[in-house]
Amino acid sequence: MLGRLREHLLSQSIRNKLLLTAIACVLLPAAISLLTYNALTQEAVQRQAMSNAQDSLQLVNGSVTGLFKSMLNIANYIQVDADMNSYFKIINAGGSVSSEPYAAFVQEKNILEQLESLTVIGDKSYVTVLLTNGKTYTNYSTSDYNPVKLTREPWFWELDKLRGFQSYWVATRPTVFSMEKLDNPYQISVARTLRLDNGEIYGYIIVTVMENQVNAIFDRLSAGQEVMLVDRSNRILSHKDRNRIGQELEYQFPEHGGSAGSAVMKAGEAQYLVADQFIAFNDWRLVSVQPYKQAAVNISSIFKRVFLFQLVSFFFFLLLLITLLRAFTKPLVILGKVTAAVQTGNLDVRSGIRGQDEIGRLGFLFDQMLDRVKQMLAEVSETQARKRKAELRMLQAQINPHFLFNVLNSIRMKAMRGGDQDSAKMIGSLSRLLRMTITNENDDIHLHEEIDLITCYVELMNLRQKEEVELKLDITSEAFMIQVPRFFLQPIVENAIIHGLGQSRGMIAVRAVKLDGAFELSVEDDGNGMNEEELDQLRRSIHTYHDGILHGREELRSRFSGIGLPNVMERMRMVFGDGFRMDVRSRQGNGTQIVMRIPERGKASDV
CATH class of the missing domain: 3.30.450.20 (PAS domain)
Structure with a gap:
C-alpha cells in the first residue's frame, strides 16, 4: 500500500x-x-x-x-x-x-x-x-x-x-x-x-x-x-x-x-x-x-x-x-x-513570465536562455578552435626546454671528442642543474632533490675555480623526505664557497637530523669566520630584511651576499611560519655555521 x-x-x-x-x-x-x-x-x-x-x-x-x-x-x-x-x-x-x-x-x-x-x-x-x-x-x-x-x-x-x-x-x-x-x-x-x-x-x-x-x-x-x-x-x-x-x-x-x-x-x-x-x-x-x-x-x-x-x-x-x-x-x-x-x-516558444520573485526571474532567465542557444552553439565552435591552438602552444612550450637540453648534450659530446674533459664535465653538470630546475613545476621539493641541486652546483663551482671544495653530507633518512622550498640551500652554499672559503680549498658540511617535532639542518664551512661585530650585523640583517633590501652596513656585502641569507629567511618564514628559526654561529679563524630549525608540516609552531 x-x-x-x-x-x-x-x-x-x-x-x-x-x-x-x-x-x-x-x-x-x-x-x-x-x-x-x-x-x-x-x-x-x-x-x-x-x-x-x-x-x-x-x-x-x-x-x-x-x-x-x-x-x-x-x-x-x-x-x-x-x-x-x-x-x-x-x-x-x-x-x-x-x-x-x-x-x-x-x-x-x-x-x-x-x-x-x-x-x-x-x-x-x-x-x-x-x-x-x-x-x-x-x-x-x-x-x-x-x-x-x-x-x-x-x-x-x-x-x-x-x-x-x-x-x-x-x-x-x-x-x-x-x-x-x-x-x-x-x-x-x-x-x-x-x-x-x-x-x-x-x-x-x-x-x-x-x-x-x-x-x-x-x-x-x-x-x-x-x-x-x-x-x-x-x-x-x-x-x-x-x-x-x-x-x-x-x-x-x-x-x-x-x-x-x-x-x-x-x-x-x-x-x-x-x-x-x-x-x-x-x-x-x-x-x-x-x-x-x-x-x-x-x-x-x-x-x-x-x-x-x-x-x-x-x-x-x-x-x-x-x-x-x-x-x-x-x-x-x-x-x-x-x-x-x-x-x-521548438526553440521559438517563450514563457512570458515576469516578476520580481524567484519564479518571475526564472521565467525571464529561461526565455533569455532560449535566445542565447543559437549564439552559444557558435561560441562553442569558436572555443574548440581556440582550445586546439592553446594545446599546440603548450606542446611547443614543452619542446623548447628539451631542445635546449639536447643542444647542451651535443656540445658536451663534441667537447669530449675534442679531448676537453673539463668543459664536457662542466656542460654536463650545467645540463643536469637546468633539467632539475626547469622541468619540475612544483614550488616545494624533497630535501634529497635539493641536495642533488647543490651537489651539481658545487661541481660547477669546482670546475670554474682553481681549488676544489669538498662537500660532506650527513643527513638522516627521515630528513631526506621533508618538503622544502626549491633552491633554499644554494644561496647558503654560495656564501660558504665565495665568502667563507674565499674560493679556496676547504670543506662544506651539510647535516640534517630530527629533533622533537622539527628538523635541524646546518651548513658549516671551515673558512675564516667572522668577528663579533660582523656577526652581530649579519644577525640583524637577517631579521630586518624587507622587500629584498638588506638594511645592514655596506661592508657586510664583502663578507656575505647582499640578499642571500635574508632572502632564505624570508622564504622559509613564508612557508613554515614563525616556527622556522635561523641562527648564525661564527668565530674569527674557525669557520661559520648556519643552523636552521625547520618544523614538521602539520605540527604547531613554537612561539
Whole structure:
C-alpha cells in the first residue's frame, strides 16, 4: 500500500506535490500540537491553580506573620527596656525602688501603664510578666485570671531551656481568661525568659492572643479556601470551625525543606488542591484546602476557549494556504508546458513570465536562455578552435626546454671528442642543474632533490675555480623526505664557497637530523669566520630584511651576499611560519655555521 501511495505521489505534478506537502506539513504538526496542547492543558491548569493557591495563601501568611510579629515585638520591648528590667530585678531580689511607699506605688503604676500601652494599637494582647519570687505584672485584671497559675501549665518548665531572645510558642489551648471564654474559647501564646547577667532566670514574659484573631484573617483573605494553622505534628491550631481545633490534619505533606509547597491530593472520590507555607518565627505552617474543580474551573474555561480559537484559526489558514499555493504555483505550470515544447525542438516558444520573485526571474532567465542557444552553439565552435591552438602552444612550450637540453648534450659530446674533459664535465653538470630546475613545476621539493641541486652546483663551482671544495653530507633518512622550498640551500652554499672559503680549498658540511617535532639542518664551512661585530650585523640583517633590501652596513656585502641569507629567511618564514628559526654561529679563524630549525608540516609552531 505504501508503494502504491509513493508511486501515486511521484506521478503528480509539482503543483499537486507542493499542495499535498504543504497540507501535510501544516495538518500533521497542527493536529499533533492541538492534541498535545489538550493533553498538557490539565498540567498547565494544575500548575496555575497551585500558583493561585500559593498567592492567596501568601496574603494570609503575611497577616498571620504580622500578628505573631507584634507578639514578639511586645516581648522584645520588655526584654530590652533598661528601666523595666532594672525595676523587675530589684523587685525580684526583694528590694524596693524607693524607701517611700508612695514613690514605690507610682513606679509600679508606671510599669503597669507601660504594659497597657504596648497593646493600645492593634489586636488585643494579654501580657504577663511573672517574676520567680511570685510577683506578677499584667495588662489585665488578676481577678479575671491569676497569672501564677501559669506555673502549673505543662509547657511552663520548657522555658528554662530558652537562651537570649529564643521564644517558646504555646500551641492552641483553652482560653484561661474568664471574660473571653464565651466568645473566644482558644488562645495562642509566646513566652520568653528574663535573665540576670550571670544567666540566672529572674522572670518570664508571656504574650497571649485569642485564636479568633487568627481565623478572622482566614475568613478575610482566603477567598473560598479552607485555611488552617497546624503545628509540625499536623495538629490543627486554628480553624474557622472550632470543632476542628486539636484534630490531626488528614493530609500528609512530603518534606520540602521548609519552603512553600502545593499538591493535588485525593480524599475519597474527590480531589483537593492543598497548599502550605511555613511561618517565619516557629515550626508552624499555614495550610489551605480547596476542591480541585473549584480551583481550576476558571483557568480550565480559558484553556477551552483558546483551544476552540486555535481550531477555527487552523481551518481558516489551511484554506488560505491552499488558495495562495495554487496562485503561486501557476507560473510553474506554464514553465512546465514551455519546457515540454522545447523538448520537441521548438526553440521559438517563450514563457512570458515576469516578476520580481524567484519564479518571475526564472521565467525571464529561461526565455533569455532560449535566445542565447543559437549564439552559444557558435561560441562553442569558436572555443574548440581556440582550445586546439592553446594545446599546440603548450606542446611547443614543452619542446623548447628539451631542445635546449639536447643542444647542451651535443656540445658536451663534441667537447669530449675534442679531448676537453673539463668543459664536457662542466656542460654536463650545467645540463643536469637546468633539467632539475626547469622541468619540475612544483614550488616545494624533497630535501634529497635539493641536495642533488647543490651537489651539481658545487661541481660547477669546482670546475670554474682553481681549488676544489669538498662537500660532506650527513643527513638522516627521515630528513631526506621533508618538503622544502626549491633552491633554499644554494644561496647558503654560495656564501660558504665565495665568502667563507674565499674560493679556496676547504670543506662544506651539510647535516640534517630530527629533533622533537622539527628538523635541524646546518651548513658549516671551515673558512675564516667572522668577528663579533660582523656577526652581530649579519644577525640583524637577517631579521630586518624587507622587500629584498638588506638594511645592514655596506661592508657586510664583502663578507656575505647582499640578499642571500635574508632572502632564505624570508622564504622559509613564508612557508613554515614563525616556527622556522635561523641562527648564525661564527668565530674569527674557525669557520661559520648556519643552523636552521625547520618544523614538521602539520605540527604547531613554537612561539
